[in-house]
Amino acid sequence: MVDETRVRVLNKNDAGIGPIVYWMQRDQRVEDNWALLYAQEQALEQEVPLYAVFSLVSNFAWASWRQYEFMLRGLEEAAQRLAELNISFHILQGDPTETVPKFVKRVGAGELVTDFNPLRFVREWKDAVSDSVSVRMTEVDAHNIIPCWVASDKEEIAAYTFRPKVHRKLREYLTDFPEVVPHPYVAEAASEPDFEELLKTVLANRTVGPVDWLAPGSLAAKDRVRHFILNKLSAYGIDHNDPTQEGQSNLSPYLHFGQLSAQWLARQVSQAYDTNKESREAFLEELLVRRELADNFCYYNQAYDQVVGAHAWAQKTIAEHAGDVREYVYDKEIFESGKTHDELWNAMQMQFVKEGKLHGWCRMYWAKKILEWTPDVQTAIDTALYLNDKYSLDGNDPNGFTGVMWSICGVHDRAWNQRPIFGRIRYMNYASAKRKFEVNAYIDKYSRAAVLFNE
Ligand SMILES: Cc1cc2nc3c(=O)[nH]c(=O)nc-3n(C[C@H](O)[C@H](O)[C@H](O)COP(=O)(O)OP(=O)(O)OC[C@H]3O[C@@H](n4cnc5c(N)ncnc54)[C@H](O)[C@@H]3O)c2cc1C
Structure with a gap:
């Protein structure tokens, strides 16, 4: 039932x-x-x-x-x-x-x-x-594993207010699935959909073509889950924040299109007892708390892509810094073609363009720089969403709206020290990237894609 x-x-x-x-x-x-x-x-x-x-x-x-x-x-x-x-x-x-x-x-x-x-x-x-x-x-x-309206009846301030609510209800909702059975009552037969013909009817931008590293569909999704649990899950806690490692699961496109159930995935991971416990917990924190918190934000805050959707402290600091001088200001085309002065940012944009997905840590840096290099905060939000949702296979998702609002407007974050342009929104720079990973190796890998894109 x-x-x-x-x-x-x-x-x-x-x-x-x-x-x-x-x-x-x-x-x-x-x-x-x-x-x-x-x-x-x-x-x-x-x-x-x-x-x-x-x-x-x-x-x-x-x-x-x-x-x-x-x-x-x-x-x-x-x-x-x-x-x-x-x-x-x-x-x-x-x-x-x-x-x-x-x-x-x-x-x-x-x-x-x-x-x-x-x-x-x-x-x-x-x-x-x-x-x-x-x-x-x-x-x-x-x-959602816990129905959005059951998990919480209001917009949550941050992960720390949402997490206990999720964990309290998890046992009740993280159940196994019954099977869909062959349906005994016959419906009017459908003429088999012709997917090649359907693809021809799509009016989308064809310059952003398919990727070859991720096969679509639920069967491929479950194969990837099994591969991830066997080969990557134990190191997830350490590797997932390093963009030069293949430490993330890369499951977000399947989750976004619903080709994979988060609940099924959470059960597989939580029962993988022969893997590292801290890594299992780190993965489940992202899948259970962060992902469902994004649905909570978009559900209870319909201004999820606007400055007015931010916390009051964030709107105040944004307004106070609206007139700050920006050293660099780029338009959408410069961002899109990865031609800013920052080779690390350009490489990130090229990972989006080439692979249809950007590493999670990079997405934060990438969005925060858009804030730094656009004339105002709403333009920054619009630009980040345009690029994210055009190039990323997991785009147009509550996770994306929430990630952009976290990076640019401090949603689910706290106030930090004052800085120009950012005000009290958390700041990230090249030095923080260098502390995190081999920046040059990353740039080398993706600047080759930039050459192809700009040819
Ligand atoms: C600016 C910005 C834009 C983003 N845009 C998107 C987007 O369009 N679509 C999208 O699915 N995610 C987005 N995220 C969230 C996160 O970066 C991705 O979910 C994650 O990188 C997906 O890769 P993965 O499946 O390999 O993640 P893993 O690290 O393997 O995590 C497993 C799953 O946990 C969930 N998860 C992980 N990190 C987060 C997070 N920070 N917030 C919410 N859920 C998370 C995702 O469902 C993910 O598939 C964005 C984050 C930022 C900062």
């Missing part, structure tokens, strides 16, 4: 008699997905067919070809798995506020189920959909 606190009703309509439709949005997987499990539970109870739909928006914000390709390959795998389970899967094309209600009406659905996403644009979609369908619409948090 899906825990009822994971589920909430989004409109006032009653459930009707008819098939259940699962609108897959953020959690693009079949196994370990509470939203799909809940939808199937309802369908089995009422002895009705089960549909899954995904509504493909072909020109989403500044999403790149690289991200669409990763997502659609993952959905192709999900489609095959759903077919094996007799669950009819439909890719709808266009604005979900039109496609989803139309589908619900066409199949005479009794209930619409969807997964949870705290970001504004998805909430707007869901508000519009829940208003226009005539049946009950329910939302299931399939992304």
Whole structure:
């Protein structure tokens, strides 16, 4: 049974008699997905067919070809798995506020189920959909281990206020998953989605192409988890903060597209008893506390990408330093092509461009320098998000909005000593990078990518 606190009703309509439709949005997987499990539970109870739909928006914000390709390959795998389970899967094309209600009406659905996403644009979609369908619409948090609204009922100040809440509820929620069963009630057959044709319809920027070091899909995600636990987890505590080591798991693209369940991952890691305990705990701190804190921030603070979304102390210090002289000021194009005066920053930008992911420690330095070299704080936020969300496979995620706001506006951080431009926002410089890792080795590796990019 899906825990009822994971589920909430989004409109006032009653459930009707008819098939259940699962609108897959953020959690693009079949196994370990509470939203799909809940939808199937309802369908089995009422002895009705089960549909899954995904509504493909072909020109989403500044999403790149690289991200669409990763997502659609993952959905192709999900489609095959759903077919094996007799669950009819439909890719709808266009604005979900039109496609989803139309589908619900066409199949005479009794209930619409969807997964949870705290970001504004998805909430707007869901508000519009829940208003226009005539049946009950329910939302299931399939992304967080502890449902976002259960973990806390307010915006948390920092990790130290959130951590005890997570740990108190963890035992209750960090459970194993039941299996999705072959669905016994047959739905109208879906014509098999043609993913090559779907890819052709995508209008995204094609200059940002796919990466070859990370295979999309849930099977590849689980393989990577197994490889990480076997070969990397024990050293994670030491290696994950060094950008010249392959110390991080590189699982964020899978988590972002929901190809991998954080709950399944957390169980694998917490049960890897033959690995180093401190490293296990360090990894679980990132996965459980930091990641779910990002959802908390975006859910309770809808100004998650604006200066006004920062704490009062941060807004005050930002205002006080608005007029500080900037020694360097760059526009978006200079940042994007990695042509600033700082070769370390340029190398970081090139890691984004080339690999579709930037090391976690580098992301902080990278964003803080954007603050230092732009005319005002909102421009810094917008520039960092534009670059992060265009190049990074895990972009457009609550983690990204929160990471940018942490770096530039002190969200979840404390006030530090006064400095020009930064005020009391934490400062980072080249010397802090040199203390952390072999800066020259990192620059050497990624400046080669800069040559290719600028040719
Ligand atoms: C400016 C900036 C921008 C960022 N943009 C993104 C983004 O677009 N998408 C994204 O997923 N993360 C983002 N992060 C957070 C973090 O850097 C990445 O989650 C992490 O580097 C992903 O790599 P990994 O999976 O190898 O991480 P690992 O170190 O292996 O960690 C495992 C998982 O824990 C979670 N995690 C780790 N660090 C953080 C963190 N600081 N905050 C929240 N969750 C964390 C992620 O889900 C990650 O996949 C950003 C951070 C900053 C400072």
